[in-house]
Amino acid sequence: MSTPLTLLLIAVVLCLIGVYLSWTAGRLDRLHTRIDATKAALDAQLLRRASVAQELATSGVLDPAASIVLYEAAHAARQAEEDQREVAESELSQALRAVFEAPEQVEAVRGAPGGEEAVHELAEAARRVPMARRFHNDAVRAARALRRHRKVRWFRLAGHAPFPLAVEMDDEPPPALTDRAPSAG
């Protein structure tokens, strides 16, 4: 094979590798954008849930013991540092389940002035937290799978972006709050 032809072939191959790598980098970039968006959505829902919980705790609708438990948990969830957040939010989930364990409690809050809206808002947020977390972790999983690939590690296609971490927490909503099966309709 003549030298110019060999050089040409090498150039073509390098070019193809370049295109492929650039395409992969684009894919990775899109995944990172998706992670940012889903994280923001999860943050918004968590914040919403904590706000309504705090509002309910200070409203005087609940008994004093329940109010304190809920207030503490909601306050801690809102103030938590990033590395403590999953624990604090999980504790808020547990507190909500404990306070709204009895369907009668939910009914009592509904009966208070403005209670219907508060319960609705809390139920909406409590239902959307697991949803948002699932979407976020789904994006994280896709990004991690791609980032572990040889081509991404060898060519450092991820740049300085931190390795994405899934959000692990207890987000089980209180059944009395979200179970619409028998009462709806």
Next chain:
Amino acid sequence: MRIGIVCPYSWEAPGGVQFHVRDLAEHLRAAGHEVSVLAPADDDTPLPEYVVGAGRAVPVPYNGSVARINFGFLSAARVRRWVRDGDFDVLHIHEPAAPSLALLACWAAKGPIVATFHMSSPRSRGMIAAYPILQSALEKISARIAVSEYARRTLVEHLGGDAVVIPNGVDVSFFAGAEPKTAWQGRTLGFIGRIDEPRKGLPVLMEAFPRILERVPDARLLVAGRGDPAEIAGHLPPEVRARVEFLGMVSDEDKARLLRSVDLYVAPNTGGESFGIILVEAMSAGAPVLAADLDAFVQVLDGGTAGEVFAREDAGDLAERAAGLLLDDARRAELRERGSRHVQRFDWSTVGADILAVYETVTQGAQSVAEDERAGRWAARFGPARDREA
């Protein structure tokens, strides 16, 4: 909210996914949202005002039966134009893991994309092999919905990641409010589904029916669905054949009336079901349900408490239980009552609110759906040459 929905299968062909898309679109429109549906359809097919045709679909074997789907260069171009002109806040695609319009839409768009997975299990090795190829398109999906816990498991096993479970919706009041028809009442068993589709299980029911008659001589079987009755009932003895009535294709209204009238609805399916909307419809109409013990069915029946199940493809077990139920009025009343309570979670008011919650979660702070220029550039250069458009 401006919502774009992509239906993967031909609009004019009846099917579970198409009905789901139609009902979803109508529910969202009634709630005041702007909805545009992109679906395969012949150019001369009359379509509702909210449906945009994406050209003729090509019949290909898929998932055990023949599906009419779109692919190729012209379809891809139409999808891109629809995405560009629609300026949607969110794009909702259905069955994206099938080689279809939904996959094309996923490829051509970027922004908030929601995908609903209807399939139960990939039947072909080809599809399993194709998953890594699909991965880069599927990565764009910001939220995945599975129609049942069973569908979610399939999704997790084959694609990884996770999904939220939101069941298919049913207009419960439409079925609950239908007028029963006297001619269809009185010890009647009902079956609705394609006669010539073995997976719907009519042959099993036909095998069991003579045995049911031995115990309940005045029982009757009403069969509604497309297909040739002679093929399936030709070999039956005349006294049995006389107790079977074929109603052919029925309208939605007649379907509801049939379900309101029968004493027992039988779903003898042998497999390939990921949800079982017909069971929900039967329960909405207050019909006691006897279904094959497919995972998806057991789940829809609330772990087997809202209806009774029999061992799949076992005509003996089916006959035993069907006769038992026909003779036990108290048990049927109990199933009726449990069923109508259980179906509330499948009502469009509940399901629609959950789907909207997903839309809101993914659109929060995100930009609206736009054309993915990268895919466009690639398409222009290396566009697929297997165009099947006439």
